Amino acid sequence: MTSTDQTRFPAGGVSTPPAGHRPAGRASRRAETRRKWYEIVGLTTPAIAVYVMFVLVPMGFAVYYSLYRWRGVGPPTDYVGLRNYTLAFQDPIFLDALRNNAIIVFGSLLIQGPVALGIALLLNRRFRGRALFRLLVFVPYVLAEVTVGIMWKLILVEDGTFDALLKSLGLGGLVQAWLADLDVVIWTLLFILTWKYVGFAIILLLAGLSNVPHELTEAAAIDGASWWQTQRHVTLPLLGPTIRIWAFLSMIGSLQVFDVIWVTSVPAVRSLGASGTMATYMVDNGFFARLWGYGNAVAVILFVISFVAALLFQRFILRRDIEGAITRRAN
Amino acid sequence: MATRRRAGAALALFMTSALVVAGCSSGGDDDKPSESELYKNPVTLTWWHNANQDGPGKTYWEKVAKDFSTAHPTVKIEIEAIETNQLQRTRIPAALLSNDPPDIFMTWGGGELRDQVEADYLKDITDQVKTEVANIGSAAEIWQVDGKQYGLPFRMGIEGIWYNKDMFAQAGITAPPATFEELNAAVTKLKAINVTPIAVGAGDKWPAAHWWYNFALRDCSVDTLKKASLDKKFDDPCFVKAGQDLKAFIDTKPFQNNFIATPGQNDPTSANGLLANGKAAMELMGDWNRGTLDTVATDKAKLAKFLGWFPVPAISGSAGDPKAALGGGDGFACAKNAPAECVEFLKYIASPEVQKGYAETGTGLPVAKGAEAGIKDPALKSILEATSQASYVQLWLDTAYGSTVGTAMNDGIVGIFSGKGTPEQVVERMKAAASK
Known part of the structure; x- marks a missing residue:
């Protein structure tokens, strides 16, 4: 079968149109257009092929599998329509996962944003050891997620380093079962995620700050603006695009967060809904409970939520920055 | 043209060899392979x-x-x-x-x-x-x-309780508990000398779930268990009774603090680590535990000296076979x-x-x-002896029922351990999962 397909489409070589009795101008123009199309097709085919193979086809399969009651043995045969989707929204643990994702999305934006902005503004000033500070702030982001997860797990263990630190500071009363108390664990995880990803926000903002023309801040200073006023009225507005892009990346990352949660929070705590996210819920149910059809349904829900959030964000917030690329120009 | 013919030949060769291979393997499946093959x-x-x-x-x-x-x-x-x-x-x-x-x-x-x-x-x-x-x-x-x-x-x-002989001696427990009443008494004595009586790796779910399995083994008759593995109905009230017995047992506080986040094995903070390093007196676990305890022990020689094993105690007057074991x-x-x-x-x-x-x-x-x-x-050696003496060996319930019901069951049991779930919910979740 494959061989006939191959023979129907001979590989390689752009055949040049036979030279001869056609009007030269039109023929060459047509040849030009054709050449351009060959070029476009030839150059984009590899990328499109990879995209189709590894993005679109798996997505299609996920949707297909999600409509079946399927345990991953043999081909899916038991078609159940949208049952897996309704089951997911009836499962209190999945709703808990949605809530946890929301906490992480908004928590990350509200905590990382201001903290990163403050640190970036500080690190943008000239002082001795600035490069070292910039490096230190970025270190957590470079560490692998699994490393971060295990590290914090060991630090936060009962009577571990963190509890000892609190006690030595006279704050023994604040000690919690950081990863065991079902009401505390999601905030512990939010803290770890913030610690890990704030460096990324800072680096982005520093890059944005380096694009703020020096003349503007200088002009503001000459006009008698204080440092605060300069930041508020000159730097911040010019940082807008960077902040918006960071918020976008942070939001999508928070919706899909998996590794730190998976490593730091044990299965029992996840299964009680205290710390699981949509992604960990998907793996716990898809692979561990061997509900492959159901797991695919959760994957599709996760995709739709992320996709809609991304579209809305681009439509209403990133609009100014990517005018024309995704959205139509107003009027 | 030449390429095309060669491709055709290659295809023909591939098809024939595939047929040959298929012929061979189907022959091999059907009858016992002869010595010559x-x-x-x-x-x-x-x-x-x-x-x-x-x-x-x-x-x-x-x-x-x-x-x-x-x-x-x-x-x-x-x-x-x-x-x-x-x-x-x-x-x-x-x-x-x-x-x-x-x-x-x-x-x-x-x-x-x-x-x-x-x-x-x-x-x-x-x-x-x-x-x-x-x-x-x-x-x-x-x-x-x-x-x-x-x-x-x-x-x-089969599984049983691995224990620290030194701690038992210190607490004045003369013989390994043979009934749950004796186990409860041992727990009280161990608490009196400020020792965590039992380590449980509830964080990984299954080590906690095995306690429920053992209560089910004691509360359900062998026939009920055998039937449940096949029809997955779980209507017998003994499954709810298992959860109630477990809840009563958890209420005596035999486990370490914050057990809900304690992993089962493979790291020093796990339930394995607590027993291996003298921080808890008992742990319910299978025969592989001898090896996994060794990997987390700081002093292997000391561990070898104090480590003992006894079968899961019986519940007097229960429906289950006291000589049955989980394995x-x-x-x-x-x-x-x-x-x-x-x-x-x-x-x-x-x-x-x-x-x-x-x-x-x-x-x-x-x-x-x-x-x-x-x-x-x-x-x-004592496990081997107990295995040969067991009247009936019930396969781990989560393995016997398959991953789907098994996971739902373990999640429900963890609910009891956390204090959020009820014995009835375990059975409800098992039934719901069987239809998922």
Whole structure:
């Protein structure tokens, strides 16, 4: 079968149109257009092929599998329509996962944003050891997620380093079962995620700050603006695009967060809904409970939520920055 | 033109050889391979097992593969060692769905094996392994579906309570508890000397769930348990009773603090670590615990000295058989289209000689008769004795019921441990999962 397909489409070589009795101008123009199309097709085919193979086809399969009651043995045969989707929204643990994702999305934006902005503004000033500070702030982001997860797990263990630190500071009363108390664990995880990803926000903002023309801040200073006023009225507005892009990346990352949660929070705590996210819920149910059809349904829900959030964000917030690329120009 | 003809020829050659191969393998499936077929052509067997951590287990399997290749030079064995959960939950199911599964791979038996057989993934080895099955005894039944054999175990044992003899002596407990009343008394005595009575790795769910399984074993009759594995109905009130008994037991506070986040094994903060390093007096666990305790112990010699084992106590006046025990094992199965040599290798692994060597590694209890001599550890010896005395061995309930019901059951039990769930919810979730 494959061989006939191959023979129907001979590989390689752009055949040049036979030279001869056609009007030269039109023929060459047509040849030009054709050449351009060959070029476009030839150059984009590899990328499109990879995209189709590894993005679109798996997505299609996920949707297909999600409509079946399927345990991953043999081909899916038991078609159940949208049952897996309704089951997911009836499962209190999945709703808990949605809530946890929301906490992480908004928590990350509200905590990382201001903290990163403050640190970036500080690190943008000239002082001795600035490069070292910039490096230190970025270190957590470079560490692998699994490393971060295990590290914090060991630090936060009962009577571990963190509890000892609190006690030595006279704050023994604040000690919690950081990863065991079902009401505390999601905030512990939010803290770890913030610690890990704030460096990324800072680096982005520093890059944005380096694009703020020096003349503007200088002009503001000459006009008698204080440092605060300069930041508020000159730097911040010019940082807008960077902040918006960071918020976008942070939001999508928070919706899909998996590794730190998976490593730091044990299965029992996840299964009680205290710390699981949509992604960990998907793996716990898809692979561990061997509900492959159901797991695919959760994957599709996760995709739709992320996709809609991304579209809305681009439509209403990133609009100014990517005018024309995704959205139509107003009027 | 020339290319096209060559492609056609290649296709024809491919088709014919595929037909030949298909003919061969179907012939091999139907009848017992004759001596002349075996070891004639060079074959490569891919073998997936779970001894992925450096240690005696991993080294031993490498030696077994090498010895087999030396004895049969036509057979080459390629090993891939993968972490248990990844192996069983992701890698093997995905590989079986593809057309290229490993030839020989690990299986826990029970519900999972039944699913794989129903999907026609496994080789029926009933006729070839009669000798081995006879030598292994009733344990081999876990790898049977409807009376046919699809795999052979290499490790099997019942679970019980591993304990610290020194702490028991200190607390004035003279004999290992034989009933739950005695266990409760022991818990009180251990608390009096400020020792955590029992470590439980509830964080990993299954170590906590095994407590419920044991209450179910004591509260349900053997017939009820056998029936539940097949019809997955769970209507008998004994399943709710198991949860109520567990709740009453948890209320006596026998476990360490914050057990809901304690992992089961493999790290010093785990329940294993607590027992191995003298921070808790007891732990409910299977026969593999001897090996996993060793890996987390800071002082292995001390551990060997204080470690003891006793069977799960009986509940007086309960419906269950007091001599029944929970157990399970690890086995290997051959993929449907694996070469006939695969079955020979499987038989080799289950042979008393290889089993004896396995027992010597101390990573688990062997299944073949004649391998007992390899067991040196006194705790393992007492498990072997108890296993042979058990009137009935119930496979781990989560394995017996399959991953879907098993996970829902374990989640429900963790709910009881956390104080959020009820005994009734466990059974409700099991029933809901059976239809999911």
